[in-house]
Amino acid sequence: MKDAIGRHLSYSIGKTPGAATLRDWRMAVSLAIRDRMADAWFASTRRTYEAGAKRVYYLSMEFLVGRLLEDGIVNLRLEERVSEALAELGQDYAEVIADEPDAALGNGGLGRLAACYLESMSTLGCPAYGYGIRYEHGLFRQQIVDGRQVERPETWLQQPHAWEFERPESRYEIGFGGSVRDGTVWTPGESVWAEAFDTPVAGWNGRWVNTLRLWSAKPTEPFDLDRFNRGEYAAAAESEALARTISRVLYPDDTTEQGKELRLKQEYFFSAASIRDILRRFESQFSDLRQLPEKVAIQLNDTHPAIAGPELVRLLCDEKGLDFDEALQIAQGTLNYTNHTLLPEALEHWPEGLFGRLLPRHLAIIDRIDHAHAKANPSRTSSVRDHGQVKMGELSFIMANRVNGVSALHTELMKSTVFAELHRLHPERIVNQTNGVTPRRWLLSCNRRLSTLIEERLGLGWVDDLEQLHDLEPHLDDPAFLDAYAAAKTANKADLADWMNRTQEGLTADPAMMFDVQIKRIHEYKRQHLNILETIALWQAMRDAPNAGWTPRLKLFAGKAAPGYVFAKEIIHLINAVAKVVNADKITNKMLQVAFLPNYNVSLAEKLIPAADLSEQISTAGKEASGTGNMKFALNGALTIGTLDGANVEIRDRVGAENFFLFGMTTDEVDQRRAIPDHAAKAVEADSRLARALAAVRDGRFSPEDPGLFRGIADNISGPDYFLVASDFSDYWRAQREVDGAFANAGDWTRRAALNTARSGWFSSDRAIRGYLDDIWGAETLL
Ligand code: GLS
Structure with missing residues (x-):
């Protein structure tokens, strides 16, 4: 070495x-x-x-691989x-x-899931490729300036990337726009090269290695020497700059028309290059395209690669000469679609005008697909094109052999809400695959102290057979094991506290405090504002009765807000403002500290999760499709405070209700509550703590220099409150005080934490991938 x-x-x-x-x-x-x-x-x-094995292709706009x-x-x-x-x-x-x-080629759980799945496919020996975009800048780097989020470009590729192999010979010309002649002959108006960069992905023990192939956009028009020689330097480089725009950043702001167009171009760019690469590889080995569904399974990770469906049909018809019905059947046998959200604003749809301008041939193919589907299912009332929009969820469903949700609850909600009609027509198509996380990264390597302790007791068999963690349960009767378990957690906390105290101004973290952690994208449905409101109420209660024997807490937050999401950015600002006031309060600051750690990414999660005592999974029921952070925390021995949402439901079933702090309304109760006029005002009226905390926000207690600064947040919570922060507040407060009491009993807490570890084995991504192999891909592993 x-x-x-x-x-x-x-x-x-x-x-x-x-x-x-x-x-x-x-x-x-x-x-x-x-x-x-x-x-x-x-x-x-x-x-x-x-x-002659079947290959799995995982198409994803995001691969959040981290280091x-x-x-x-x-x-x-x-x-x-x-x-x-x-x-x-x-x-x-x-x-x-x-x-x-960190390779920040993703936004959140969806992208990290893709990375965990690639690693598990290698661990299991499943022949697989990940296909995505080699973003020059990935997701933005978050800075906190005066309490506010500021976005800076991520620069991970400004230095050579050690892991990739450039494959200049593997490139495809991807066209956009132009016109269609005789119904089928598409002549694009512009084009770029998609050039491949390959990263090897090794599984556990290095026995199998798959490929992550990321596409980079390059100009087809060479640099314009004539213009350069005329001194028009910027113009000479224009075509290159425009081409590179396509693989420049993840999720360009799409609030403008140009942003939308760029996003659709990105999606077509990587989907089209991937489909062509898949067909090329298939044809190098097999001669009959009708064998495609037998030899190839393509997984569409959300609707971002949905255009791969029409593109595959187009290539089979227009270029390979198959007739339309046969092409459609082959494509439907090959493609599968994972839905990751029910939030309407996240289910993609494109204006027909934009779509037809950029992909005229595809729009015609989508219509044919839709007609064929409607003909075969005469009772269907919806369609892919609706109110001038092309709906990518419907398209993905129609084009897929299997459609899956990512937790049991989410899958049921898919059936009863967004895909109710399509589910009625195709009752066998929707299946569930509850998410999972790789134990190699999310226990073995991120939490050395705990994994060493487990290794001492169980050996290393659990690393690729995580259910073996159940064998820890008998060790819970051994006080020496529990002491060692607690010592590992305390040491992880001490490391984190050291680092935070050095880097976070105004913070004095003490490992004896409860580390209460909420780390995830900032979004109203995830309800960071519920957490900070409870923090404010707790602080007020502590000031009222400083000697009431409070359980000391450190409230940790981290996460990025989408650049155009103003309310989410205000929540970040409020958290920082509260931290400033609370951390400086001499009456309470031994009992309560608050921190917002900037630039949340995979590496920061690896630091925080092993040091957490309490995991905050507090979304409005029905809104979090699954969550995967929730699984990582439980595996690393944090207890969850959470709602009956997403995979929380399954975590609670497995770790035991007595080792999980449940609160809040169920999905049904949420719907009923929302139907009550003034639900928020009623909740505020009924809970004086909530009213007082809101008043402090509204009256500028945390923004004395600009008292109206956070009024918008307070008005939202006591007004429309779509995500029911006010209505869930009282029960959240109650559950938090239950947490306080439980934490005060250190021995019992450790036992419950260790039970969370021992019973989280089912949340391995190896289990999830086995489910995909059996129920969706029909593929074999070769190890
Ligand atoms: C997400 C969901 O919001 C998460 O609940 C889920 O765990 C994740 C992976 O399935 O997918 N959907 C999404 O658009 N972003 C996500 O992180």
Whole structure:
């Protein structure tokens, strides 16, 4: 290992040890680890060809992979060798690992799920490819300036990326716009190249390695030398800049017409390139396109790649010469669709004008698909095109062999709400696959203290068979085990507290406090504002009775708000404003501290989750499709305070109701409550704590220099309150006080935390992928 690192330092990076920077060392180690993946990578491909096996293709706008070096080292079981080698070379292992920038190619749970699934597919030996976009800047980097979110471009690719292989020979010309002649001959008005970059994804023990193939946009028109020579430098580079725009950022602000167009271009760009690549690979091995459903399963991760359906039909008809009905049947046998949200604003639809301008041939194909479907299902009343919009959820459903939800509750709600009619017509099509998380990253490597303790008791079999964690339960009768479990948590908290106290102004975190954590995208349905309101009420109650024996708490928040989502940004501002006041209050600040940690990403989650005592999963029932953070917390021994929403329901069933703090209305109760006029005003009237906390927000207690600053939030909660913050407040307060009481009994708390770990094995992404293999893809594993 030492030689391998040394060789890369000299011959790949071109530095001597004396001149090498931390980045140089990190690059050299990364290349040495990547080398060790190569043989298994080639072998995986060879075995897939030899077996004539079915391949799985996971198309996703997001792959939130985070850092890759530690993942690679852990999965190849090279940790000791690397840390020893680095020590001999005078380098610090942890520093080298931490030098890697996060690949922030995703927004939240949907993108992280795609990353966990890729890793699990490799662990299980399922031949698979991830297909997405190689965003130059990924999701924005969040800074907090004067309490407010400021977005800065993410710069992860400004330095060479150690893990990828550029494949200039694998490129496809992707067209947009133009016109259609004779009904089928599409001549695009402009085009770009989609060029492939491949990253190997190694599973546990490095026995199988799959590929993440990300597309980068390149100009088809070379740089304009004539204009350059005339001194028109900017104009000369214009076509290149325009082409690159397509793979520049994740989720461009689509509140403008240009933003919408760019987003649709991105979706077509990566879907079309992927479909062509899939067909090319298929045809290199098989000759009959009718075999496609037998040899290929394509998973559409949400509706973002939905255009892959019409594109596949188009290629089969217009380019391969199949007739339309046959092409449609082949495509429907090959494609599957995962729905990740029921929120109407997140279910994609495109204005027909824009769609027809950019993808004229596809719009005609969508109409034909829709007509064929309506003909076969005469009782259907809805259609893909509706009120001048093209509805991508409907399209995805119609084009899919299987459609899945991501938790039991969410799947049932899909059947009874957004897809009620299509479900009636195709009652066998919707299936459930509750989400999962990879135990390699989310326990073994992020929580060394706990995973070492588990290894001492159970060995390492649980790492790829997570249900084995059940075998911890007998150890809970051993006081030494519980002490060690508590000690691991305390040490994780101490590390986090040290780091936060160094980096967060005004904060004095103490590991003896309860670490109460809410980390996720900032959204009204996730109700960070319910949490901060309860924080305010708690602070007021503490000030009233400072000696009432309060359980000391640190409230931790992190998460990004979409740049155009004004209310979510106000919530961030309010949290920071409350933190400033509360942390400075000498009466309460030994009992209550609040922090908003900037730039939430995968690496920050890896720090926070192992140190959490309490996991906040407090969405309005029916709104959180599943959640995956909730699973990571339970696995790492945080108790959940949560509503009956998404996968919380299943977590509670498994860890036991007595080890979960339930509060709030159910999905049905939410609907009933919303129907009551003035539901919020009534709730405020009935709860004096809530009224007082709201008054403090409204009257500028946290913004003395601008007293009206947060009035909008208070007015929303006591007015329309669509997400029912006010109506759930009292019960949330009650559950939080139950948490206080439980935390005060340290021994019992530890036992309950350990039970959460022991009973979370079902939430492994290996289990989820087995479910997809059996119920959706009909594919075999080769290990
Ligand atoms: C999401 C849901 O909001 C989450 O509840 C879910 O866990 C995740 C993965 O299935 O998908 N849908 C979405 O649009 N973003 C998400 O994170």
